């Protein structure tokens with residue numbers, strides 16, 4: 001009896017050892033499923049926090065753009081200064097980029113900061129270039145002097161870009177950045193972006 005029960009115990013121990021020896025491979029098999037689930041929840045969380053930038057990361061975000069220190073921004077001619085500095089507005093349907101459909105990046109004419117991507121440009125027929133998203137961190141919003149609109153400004157140099165409107169249902173993002181062409185410069189895809197200018201202070 002004693003011998004038999006010892007044998008049983010040894011067999012049981014062996015079975016346990018075999019079972020645990022089999023555990024690591026099956027554990028590894030489960031790992032991808034677990035991490036996929038974790039990835040899903042991370043993505044869901046990211047969508048909640050910041051839908052557009054996290055879903056469509058862009059290589060031309062301000063963080064990826066090289067910068068240079070300088071004593072002044074790009075010189076502006078009087079027409080450019082009227083809009084960028086004195087918050088004027090280009091006449092509708094006169095700007096050079098209103099109907100531009102080339103792929104590329106729109107940068108600030110005054111400081112070169114990358115502001116918008118062509119992928120976010122859409123046809124609004126309002127007479128000015130329209131975007132439903134900006135590059136992350138590129139655009140600052142402020143109450144307009146008229147007391148009702150929201151002004152948009154370059155987050156680096158405070159150059160006046162135009163106004164932003166929400167709730168018009170043009171696109172899924174339900175946002176229209178109405179931007180003066182003259183506040184921007186277009187850099188076609190494949191061409192290097194100039195450095196964004198940071199002022200020495």
Ligand SMILES: [Zn+2]
Nearest residue numbers: 108111154157
């Ligand atoms: Zn700027």
